[in-house]
Amino acid sequence: MAYEVKGVVARSKGAPVTVETIIVPDPGPGEAVVDVQACGVCATDLHYREGTITDQYPFLLGHEAAGTVAAVGEGVTNVAVGDYVILNWRAVCGQCRACLKGELQYCFNTHNAAQQMTLTDGTALSPALGIGAFTEKTLVHSGQCTPVDPAAPATAAGLLGCGVMAGVGAAINTAGVRRGESVAVFGCGGVGDAAIAGAKLAGAATIVAVDIDDRKLEWARRFGATHTVNSKATDAVAAVKAATGGFGADVTIDAVGHPAVFEQAFYARDLAGRVVLVGVPAPDMTITLPLLEVFGRGGAIKSSWYGDCLPSRDFPMLVDLYRQGRFPLEDFVTEAIGIDDVDAAFTKMRAGEVLRSVVVF
Structure with a gap:
């Protein structure tokens, strides 16, 4: 019936x-x-x-x-x-x-x-x-x-x-954030804040949140950001480097899906750092980067599908961590x-x- x-x-x-x-x-x-x-x-x-x-x-x-x-x-x-x-x-x-x-x-x-x-x-x-x-x-x-x-x-x-898993997975599964690393997250909506929470869960020492809305940056601190940058008023790449000893972050995550934001994430990473795109771009968006910069910076550029999750593994784990007061x-x-x-x-x-x-x- x-x-x-x-x-x-x-x-x-x-x-x-x-x-x-x-x-x-x-x-x-x-x-x-x-x-x-x-x-x-x-x-x-x-x-x-x-x-x-x-x-x-x-x-x-x-x-x-x-x-x-x-x-x-x-x-x-x-x-x-x-x-x-x-x-x-x-x-x-x-x-x-x-x-x-x-x-x-x-x-x-x-x-x-x-x-x-x-x-x-x-x-x-x-x-x-x-x-x-x-x-x-x-x-x-x-x-x-x-x-x-x-x-x-x-x-x-x-x-x-969807959103929380995409962000957490971008940090833990796709980027493979390790203890003591530095992470910069561009875009502090639901997915970006989940990436921040995931980086904290993985043991990141420095977590830089970048957004154009001060209210969202306050939310980001609640989820574990150690530094915040309003990119309307401040050069985001320079600010991320300043927060990471002048080098750039080990991991940068674009949770917006916009060419200008991705470019910031690309240049804000350290040598051999990892750039992760988890924000969803519009179909007509394109990006141009100097190929020598792609080569010279090393590391990896990755996209994250659904936080590269396995629901049967990751959903119960995150619910358990939530029940323990850790997420x-x-x-x-x-x-x-x-x-x-x-x-x-x-x-x-x-x-x-x-x-x-x-x-x-």
Whole structure:
């Protein structure tokens, strides 16, 4: 029997979202239906609404979610009804060339539900990042469900489903921050602050936060930044070098995804340092760097996909660290909102007024 639930839909480019009735089918083979308890409002959802990811409207928005498994389809063994799970958008296949090399975090054939959720007139919905969780129930592939400790509130735990995991993973998994190293993070929104928290967790001695908003820089200090730089008023590259003995940081992380910011991150690193891009650029963005500088600085330039995470490994670990008081997951939640407040949350996000608004069901 299909389910009728309310969900947040983006029907056309730039148009205000609407709350509509969604038809969620019973789970088929390998699928699960999840009762969504909470879902964070991520910039990626805004990108979907604005058509900068794809134009396959209408979209069922939302993807940073936690909830309880309500039903499972044939052959599902990794989760059971009643399990408390965080949803992820990289359910690894185990069979592609990346998986067969043991690099599951780069899986090139990740799973989504085979069936489609629809509007009441039968119009198929494109779920954001294959999840679509601004709704009371959603249909996903069972591999997109990662069981975690149910003691972690869904408002906080769900954020690991995208932004927080992307930032923490950029520092720990992609950059491989080591004890005593210096790190500079450019852009102090949710992903950037998560990268700062990840660098602190890894034992970085110096963490420089760079942004153009003093309010965001204050948030960055809360997550572990030892130095802050307002790049509107100060040369960011010079400031990072000043905070690191004149050399530059061992690791620089671009959490914005803009050519000018990436260039700052490139020049603010030490010789043999690592530059990580985790901010998502627009499709038309390009960058030009002197090839001799790329060669002469050595080190590495990397992009970070979803923090190069393995949800089955990283989600439970970070929830456990949160439960131990070692990872400030709840501090990313600025406000709890209702399903009707998503457009207002997008406005607050653009204005830099929130780290995360979280829809609570």
